[in-house]
Amino acid sequence: xxxxxxxxxxxxxxxxxxxxxxxxxxxxxxxxxxxxxxxxxxxxxxxxxxxxxxxxxxxxxxxxxxxxxxxxxxxxxxxxxxxxxxxxxxxxxxxxxxxxxxxxxxxxxxxxxxxxxxxxxxxxxxxxxxxxxxxxxxxxxxxxxxxxxxxxxxxxxxxxxxxxxxxxxxxxxxxxxxx
Numbered sequence: 001x002x003x004x005x006x007x008x009x010x011x012x013x014x015x016x017x018x019x020x021x022x023x024x025x026x027x028x029x030x031x032x033x034x035x036x037x038x039x040x041x042x043x044x045x046x047x048x049x050x051x052x053x054x055x056x057x058x059x060x061x062x063x064x065x066x067x068x069x070x071x072x073x074x075x076x077x078x079x080x081x082x083x084x085x086x087x088x089x090x091x092x093x094x095x096x097x098x099x100x101x102x103x104x105x106x107x108x109x110x111x112x113x114x115x116x117x118x119x120x121x122x123x124x125x126x127x128x129x130x131x132x133x134x135x136x137x138x139x140x141x142x143x144x145x146x147x148x149x150x151x152x153x154x155x156x157x158x159x160x161x162x163x164x165x166x167x168x169x170x171x172x173x174x175x176x177x178x179x
Contacts, residue, residue: 002045004030009039012120013166015055015086022053022090032090035083050093054102055086057116077102085119110173113166121166128159 006025010018022032027050030043054077061068062082069079076095080088089102103109132155139149 003033004043004045006041006043007039008041011162011165012116013162013169015057019053019055022088023051026051026053026090032080032088034081035088051090052093052096052100054089054091056089056102057086057112059085059115059119061087072102075100075102085116106173106177110170110177113170113173117166117170121163124159125163128156132156132159 008018008021010021025032025041025043026046027048029046029048031046031051032053033042033044035041058068068087072079072089077089077091080090082088091100103112132152136149136152136156139145139152
């Protein structure tokens with residue numbers, strides 16, 4: 001069987017884009033096998049089929065692994081793997097009941113975003129605040145090492161853009177729930 005590797009990067013908040021990417025690959029005859037290392041996606045050649053991929057971020061699922069996976073299996077979702085906190089599931093579109101997703105409503109999707117915030121975004125905010133910003137200022141004002149300061153500046157800009165994307169998405173779901 002033919003396999004193919006692709007390197008793709010998705011930020012912690014781009015899980016929907018990652019789901020769409022995996023679905024598109026399956027439609028074009030490449031079934032997702034696993035993701036590993038530094039964003040290395042492995043695919044197997046298959047018959048093109050419309051398959052829905054869903055990702056869940058639930059660290060608590062690890063503590064109750066059998067129950068967690070059984071809940072998804074009972075709804076027809078095939079468990080694929082865990083990667084950096086996300087659990088990967090798939091289900092053929094032909095077996096779907098309408099626009100079925102693993103999240104039944106915006107409240108559960110918002111809960112997932114809160115879990116992502118607590119375990120992924122908050123530590124990044126702390127690292128950025130306690131390490132990168134002081135190093136950036138130190139390189140500029142004390143050591144006059146502008147090359148290293150530029151590197152820290154780029155990291156800070158990258159982190160700030162991720163924080164802004166997360167905040168925008170979070171606020172969008174909050175507004176949706178308040179309607």
